[in-house]
Each structure stands twice: as C-alpha cells, then as structure tokens.
Amino acid sequence: MKKGIILALLAAGALGVITSAQADSRTRFMAANCGYCHGPDGKSRGAIPSLAGLDKAYFVQQMKDFRSGVRSGPSSTVMHHHAMGYTDEEYEKLGEWFAKIK
Amino acid sequence: MTFDRRDFLKASAGAAALGTLSACASNGGMAKSARPKVVIVGAGFGGSTCARYLKLWDPNIEVTVIEPNDVFTSCPFSNTVLAGINQMADITMPYDYVKKAVDQWVPDKVTAIDTGKRTVTTKGGKTFAYDRLVLAGGIELMYDKVQGYDEEARKTIKHAWKASPDQTGVLRQQLEAMPDGGVFVMSVPMSPYRCPPGPYERACMVASYFKKAKPKSKIIILDGNPDIASKKGLFVAAWTKHFGYGTDKSMIEFRPNNMPRAVDPKKMMVGTEFDDVKGDVINVVPPMRAAAICGMAGVRDGNNGTWCTIDYRSFESKVVPNVHVLGDSALTNFPKSGSVANNTGKMCAAALVEMLNGRQPDQAPVVTNTCYSGTGQGTGFHVATVFRYDPAGDKMVAQKGGGVSKEESELEMAYMESWATNVWADTLGLPESYKFTAKG
Ligand SMILES: Cc1cc2nc3c(=O)[nH]c(=O)nc-3n(C[C@H](O)[C@H](O)[C@H](O)COP(=O)(O)OP(=O)(O)OC[C@H]3O[C@@H](n4cnc5c(N)ncnc54)[C@H](O)[C@@H]3O)c2cc1C
Numbered sequence: 001m002k003k004g005i006i007l008a009l010l011a012a013g014a015l016g017v018i019t020s021a022q023a024d025s026r027t028r029f030m031a032a033n034c035g036y037c038h039g040p041d042g043k044s045r046g047a048i049p050s051l052a053g054l055d056k057a058y059f060v061q062q063m064k065d066f067r068s069g070v071r072s073g074p075s076s077t078v079m080h081h082h083a084m085g086y087t088d089e090e091y092e093k094l095g096e097w098f099a100k101i102k
Numbered sequence: 103m104t105f106d107r108r109d110f111l112k113a114s115a116g117a118a119a120l121g122t123l124s125a126c127a128s129n130g131g132m133a134k135s136a137r138p139k140v141v142i143v144g145a146g147f148g149g150s151t152c153a154r155y156l157k158l159w160d161p162n163i164e165v166t167v168i169e170p171n172d173v174f175t176s177c178p179f180s181n182t183v184l185a186g187i188n189q190m191a192d193i194t195m196p197y198d199y200v201k202k203a204v205d206q207w208v209p210d211k212v213t214a215i216d217t218g219k220r221t222v223t224t225k226g227g228k229t230f231a232y233d234r235l236v237l238a239g240g241i242e243l244m245y246d247k248v249q250g251y252d253e254e255a256r257k258t259i260k261h262a263w264k265a266s267p268d269q270t271g272v273l274r275q276q277l278e279a280m281p282d283g284g285v286f287v288m289s290v291p292m293s294p295y296r297c298p299p300g301p302y303e304r305a306c307m308v309a310s311y312f313k314k315a316k317p318k319s320k321i322i323i324l325d326g327n328p329d330i331a332s333k334k335g336l337f338v339a340a341w342t343k344h345f346g347y348g349t350d351k352s353m354i355e356f357r358p359n360n361m362p363r364a365v366d367p368k369k370m371m372v373g374t375e376f377d378d379v380k381g382d383v384i385n386v387v388p389p390m391r392a393a394a395i396c397g398m399a400g401v402r403d404g405n406n407g408t409w410c411t412i413d414y415r416s417f418e419s420k421v422v423p424n425v426h427v428l429g430d431s432a433l434t435n436f437p438k439s440g441s442v443a444n445n446t447g448k449m450c451a452a453a454l455v456e457m458l459n460g461r462q463p464d465q466a467p468v469v470t471n472t473c474y475s476g477t478g479q480g481t482g483f484h485v486a487t488v489f490r491y492d493p494a495g496d497k498m499v500a501q502k503g504g505g506v507s508k509e510e511s512e513l514e515m516a517y518m519e520s521w522a523t524n525v526w527a528d529t530l531g532l533p534e535s536y537k538f539t540a541k542g
Pocket residue numbers: 143144145146147148149168169170171176177178179180181210211212213238239240241262263264265296297300393394395428429430431438439440441442443472473474475
C-alpha cells in the first residue's frame with residue numbers, strides 16, 4: 001500500500017507535474033482505448049501481444065520503431081498506423097501506465 | 103429576441119461539456135452524498151462497455167442497464183456463420199459479467215423517455231429516473247423505405263444486419279437449402295450505415311461457401327453507393343484472387359448505384375431504379391437510422407433527422423442536455439463499427455466520471471478505430487485510423503499515418519481472431535478463463 005503510493009509519487013515526478021486528477025484519467029482512457037485489440041488491462045487473449053507489465057523503455061522504443069518504420073513488415077502489420085497518431089509524451093505516459101499493470 | 107431556441111440549446115449543451123457548472127446544477131443535490139444515477143439503454147458494444155468502465159472508474163456512480171436480450175450476439179464474425187465457418191453459438195456470449203458489474207440490470211425494452219422529467223419507462227411499465235442518460239441502442243431499420251418489405255416479406259427476406267438466430271441463422275439455412283447454380287442477391291445500404299466493410303466481407307464469406315459447396319452459384323451485389331465504400335483495393339484483390347472477379351467466370355457481380363427500392367418475396371425479386379433482379383436467396387438491408395430510443399428522446403437531429411449529433415468530449419447530445427448517445431446511433435466522422443462503439447463507450451464513461459465529480463472532461467481526447475475483415479479463405483486485412491479532437495473546428499481529425507493493410511494475410515487473420523476475443527472480453531467483462539470458440 002505504502003509502496004504503491006511512493007511508486008505513484010515517483011511516477012508523477014518522472015512525468016512532470018500532474019496538475020489535476022484529469023491528467024491521470026486522460027492516460028487511463030488512452031490506455032483503455034488500446035484494450036479492444038490488446039485486451040482489457042492490456043492482457044490479451046490470442047495472437048496479439050499483451051501490453052501489461054512491459055518494460056517502459058522497451059515499450060517506448062517499440063512505439064518509436066513502429067512510427068519510424070524500423071519495426072515493419074510482418075512485425076508491424078497494424079501498429080505503425082496507430083503509433084503515428086500519438087506523441088512522444090503520450091508514448092511515455094502509456095509506457096508508464098502499462099509497466100505498472102501486473 | 104436575438105437568441106432562438108436552437109442557439110440556446112446549443113449554447114447550453116456546449117456549456118455542459120466545457121464547464122461542469124451546468125452539469126452540477128442539473129444534477130442538483132448530487133454533490134451532497136446522493137449517488138449520481140446513470141441509466142444506460144442498450145447493452146451492445148457501446149452500452150455494455152460504458153457500463154463496465156463507469157463502475158470500474160467510479161464505483162460510486164449508480165449504474166442501471168436496460169436491455170431486452172438475455173444474451174449478447176455479435177455482428178462482428180456473424181458473416182462467418184453465413185460461410186459455415188462458425189455456428190451461432192460461437193458468436194453468442196453471456197451478459198453475466200456485465201450484470202454482476204452494474205447496480206441494476208433490467209431485462210426489458212424502453213418504450214418512452216421524458217427528457218424534461220428525466221425518466222425512462224419500459225414496456226413492463228417500470229419507470230427509472232436519471233441524472234445522465236446514455237442511449238446505446240444501435241440502429242433502427244427503416245423497412246418502409248423499401249416497397250413490399252412488410253411483415254410477411256420479412257419471413258422470407260432477411261437483412262442479417264442485426265445478428266440473431268432468426269436473421270443470421272435463417273439466412274445461413276437459406277444458403278444451405280439453395281441449389282447449386284442458384285443466385286444470391288444481397289444489398290448495400292447508402293452511407294452512412296453500420297459497418298462500411300461488412301457487405302463486401304459478406305460477399306467474400308458467401309462466395310467461400312459457394313466455392314466449396316455450390317461452385318456454379320452466383321452473387322449479385324446491389325450497392326446503393328457509387329462505389330465500394332470501404333477497403334476497395336483489398337476487397338477487389340480478394341474477389342479477384344479467390345473468386346474469379348474480373349473474368350467471365352466471376353462468382354461475384356458488383357452493381358453500384360443500385361439501391362433496392364422494392365422486394366417481392368413471392369416472385370423472389372428485388373426492384374431497383376433500373377431493373378428487377380431475381381434471386382434464389384435474397385438479403386436486403388433496408389436504409390437505417392439511429393435507434394428508436396433516440397427518436398423517443400428527441401435527439402435524432404442530424405443528417406435530415408436520422409442520426410444524433412454529439413459533443414465529442416462527452417458524447418452528450420447537442421440538442422438535449424443530460425442525454426448521451428453512443429455507438430452507431432451517433433453522427434460522427436468515425437465509421438459505425440463495434441470497435442468505435444466499444445471505444446466511445448469508454449470515452450463517454452471517462453467524461454461522465456469527470457462531469458459527475460465536478461471536473462472537466464478531457465478537452466482533446468484521442469481515440470482510434472480499426473476494422474478487420476476476413477476473406478473466408480483464412481486471410482484477413484484491416485483499416486486503422488487515429489482521431490484527435492480539434493476544439494476549434496469541433497471535429498475529430500484523422501491523424502496522418504492511418505491506412506489499410508498492404509495485402510491480405512494469414513497473420514492478420516490470427517490478429518483479427520485475437521481482436522474479436524479481446525473486444526468481446528473488454529465489452530462483456532469475460533474472465534481470462536472464458537473459452538472463445540469463433541474462428542476466422
Ligand atoms: C455483418 C456485420 C459485420 C460486422 N463486423 C464488424 C467488425 O468486424 N468489426 C467491427 O468493429 N464492427 C463490425 N460490425 C459493426 C458492429 O456490429 C456495430 O457497429 C456495433 O454493434 C454497434 O454497437 P452499438 O452499441 O451502437 O449497437 P448494438 O451493438 O447493436 O447494441 C444495441 C443494443 O441496444 C439494445 N436496444 C435497442 N433498442 C432498445 C430499447 N428500446 N430498449 C432497450 N434496449 C434496446 C439492443 O437490444 C442491443 O443490444 C459489423 C456489423 C454487421 C452487421
């Protein structure tokens with residue numbers, strides 16, 4: 001419990017200033033939006049990979065690679081279409097979010 | 103008077119989404135301790151998702167869901183039933199986990215809505231009060247726009263545009279009973295309609311079945327639109343590769359600008375402006391508009407009174423305050439898909455949680471759509487778009503980088519199957535132990 005709060009504060013620090021509950025709920029919706037393919041809470045059933053528990057640095061790098069085309073062909077059937085629509089800051093926030101899901 | 107009623111309604115709907123003052127005021131007393139009441143009508147992709155996420159994100163909100171069906175039947179993958187790849191059971195799932203998540207589940211149909219008194223009444227005669235009403239009723243089919251499509255005709259001619267045993271199931275039986283060499287006549291309604299790629303996927307699925315079981319048979323597509331409305335290149339490529347499209351042996355004949363105007367179930371005929379087309383099995387999807395409940399609430403204000411305009415930040419109707427419209431019923435620049443209904447369910451839940459707690463919803467939401475389609479030949483492909491809200495233009499702007507698959511592939515069929523299980527799980531709250539059986 002205490003550890004959770006500390007982690008949350010650390011996360012808030014890393015992200016810069018969270019001014020209101022809204023900053024959090026914005027990320028919460030953005031992350032939930034990935035759920036129709038990656039499963040509720042990023043826990044997938046079937047061939048699409050899970051996002052829950054992915055290392056943040058790995059996650060952010062993948063998003064950048066989808067966008068730049070470094071990850072392409074059969075290893076990016078659809079993700080380049082999605083990654084190009086989000087900002088670097090949003091990659092960070094989403095990476096943070098999914099890394100925390102057990 | 104310089105301020106007419108329309109402007110006033112517009113201004114107040116805008117204010118409700120922008121600020122939260124009017125939201126709080128209209129929920130009088132909610133700030134005191136009373137739990138805010140949200141009533142959701144319809145538990146399809148939009149309504150079920152909205153209900154689950156409201157409870158997940160703010161358990162204090164009292165959520166009531168009103169839905170007459172006792173099980174969820176998926177339109178996505180229903181075309182595979184026509185191909186004989188799946189049975190109805192494979193696309194039918196329980197509501198148990200939505201029921202468990204919400205405060206009240208009412209197995210009934212809404213027959214009246216009073217947006218002044220903020221109440222909803224069911225066929226069974228029960229009345230429910232709301233602070234916020236969510237209308238997620240999908241579509242209403244307008245049979246009266248097709249001459250002869252009366253109750254009697256509907257026994258023979260199916261639309262299968264709302265999946266059910268009586269629609270999808272019966273259409274499959276008709277295809278099975280059709281002799282080899284028969285003609286299947288199907289139609290595509292005018293845009294905007296539910297699931298833009300759906301009809302062309304249906305042609306693939308039925309062709310796959312014919313190719314295997316009735317190779318002398320033909321499919322005639324009567325399309326009200328001037329051209330294939332979605333993923334044209336990919337569908338034409340699939341029809342060409344698998345079903346001889348473009349040759350004189352083509353199984354599929356595509357006729358654009360051919361809106362069905364009349365049906366005759368005795369002569370088994372569909373009439374368009376140009377001619378009468380005879381079929382052994384006829385599948386006409388009538389024109390459609392936002393669900394009847396949207397008419398009851400007076401929110402069918404857009405596109406000549408057929409669909410509902412909404413504020414993208416809250417999905418609140420632009421004409422009636424405290425009424426939110428989700429999924430297919432809304433007039434948006436999203437395609438009418440299960441993916442969008444699922445996502446707008448979450449968007450609306452996110453906004454309601456903010457508004458009902460006296461905060462402002464996200465003013466620049468980002469949301470995505472992806473529609474996968476199957477060919478019936480073990481392959482699939484997609485179209486994907488990320489939308490970002492532009493407050494200045496009050497528009498959802500498609501971001502650069504969206505698009506379609508390069509080509510059909512088996513890998514994308516595996517992803518399409520995974521998409522289906524994940525969107526069903528997300529919509530209905532199905533646990534990790536749930537066994538999905540649908541194949542692509
Ligand atoms: C053949 C076909 C294939 C498709 N394939 C795909 C696909 O591959 N991918 C995709 O993303 N989308 C697909 N779609 C589109 C998808 O099915 C719809 O976009 C989606 O169902 C819309 O969700 P909704 O919540 O708006 O409506 P629905 O899912 O139709 O839910 C509406 C609910 O409201 C209830 N309701 C209606 N009136 C009342 C009332 N008076 N009182 C109480 N309850 C009421 C209904 O019983 C129903 O449960 C397909 C559609 C078709 C027809």
